[in-house]
Amino acid sequence: MNDSDIYAIIKSLVGHKEDALSRSPRALIKRLLPIDAAYGYYLSNKVEFYDPIKDEVFYRNIKYDNEKLRLESIAYINGRIDYYNRLCDDEYAKKGAIYDYIDPIYKWGVKVKLSQSILTDINHGSYTTTKETIHIINNEYVYKCALKLDSEQFVERFNKMIYVYLYKISGGKKLLVDNTLYNPIIEYEDWFMSAGIDVHEIKSLADGLRGMKSSDNPVNYTKISNAKKINASYSIRANPDHKKWYSSPVESKIISLIENGMIDGFISDCMFKNVNKINIKKLALKLNCSDKTAKKFMNQHAPYLLD
Known part of the structure; x- marks a missing residue:
């Protein structure tokens, strides 16, 4: 290098x-x-891209131990992204519609x-x-x-x-x-x-x-240590923050925290003082949602934190 x-x-x-x-x-x-x-x-089972112009999700399956399939699937999705990015200018010229450019999948x-x-x-x-x-x-x-x-x-x-x-x-x-x-x-x-x-x-x-x-257990086949404690196996998405993927902004926030290794730090000031347990009311306030919603999505995506 x-x-x-x-x-x-x-x-x-x-x-x-x-x-x-x-x-x-x-x-x-x-x-x-x-x-x-x-x-x-690449330990999930697919790569995805939501096209806001066509209002359509494009995806291809991948397998972490199949390089040919992985590369072909990423090439297809990135081709769709490239086509979408070129359409952005056309849509603006024709209708004045503004769409964000999207980066290709790694x-x-x-x-x-x-x-x-x-x-x-x-x-x-x-x-x-x-x-x-x-x-x-x-x-x-x-x-x-x-x-x-x-x-x-x-x-x-x-x-x-x-x-x-x-x-x-x-x-x-x-x-x-x-x-x-x-x-x-x-x-x-x-x-x-x-x-x-x-x-x-x-x-x-x-x-x-x-x-x-x-190695028999190379890095590319290795999961994050707490992966078994997290319910969802998230696909690789070209535009992961788009509201299309989630039922609410709160769910999007929690998943983003998990994927970026920030969830434990985020909840650290939402714990009861004398008990190693989350204060749901504090967490809900921080997430700007109801207690019920906070508990629902934590239980859905990171239940180990509620144990």
Whole structure:
């Protein structure tokens, strides 16, 4: 992998988006964290796209262990998305109707879970309970590594790759506290030290696939640890936030929190003080819905939190 590919991965890890509303990469990279785990992205049984112009859902089945089917299905859905995006301009020209462009479905997705920060200056207030901990890396080479390595090996090599890159572009200099890379380098060094791993003994993920032994349980076949506790097996949707998919905005919110690894943090201030149990009234207030609605969707999508 070249440096530009690794930099693109770093931007994915910090949630940078290529649009006018996104914060600059420089500001976001100060919060860069190592990953603690990696999981398969294509473990559902289909990819979907809702076309708002045609008011029609297009879908194709996928199997996580069938690469040919997976790639063909994604190519079909992305073809439909491309056609829709081209129609957006036509609809505006003809009728003045405004439709949002839709991004294609990731072709080489791998889910990664971020580590918690050890630095108190960015680890206070609501930041740790509301930030996304699950991110998607969309990179062909990383995906192919995830087809071979198990989560433990992948995580070690992935973190080594990012650490080597950070150290390289810092020039090995002693950085000032306000430098963009000061905190990230500390986070990565501590991640290896706290795990009892000599960073110099770990091969970087960027070193190549040659000699990489295939695991019986590779990352791309691995589910998130609490997946069994969550009832729904969500399909991969090109426009997941569209109201077409959900019976209510509350359901959409809960599913989004689950998929982004934020649900536990979101409910943390809705617990009874002396009992490890959710205060449904507080949760309903936070979700801006009735007690009955909050309990219904939590029970439907994340019942383990109500146990």
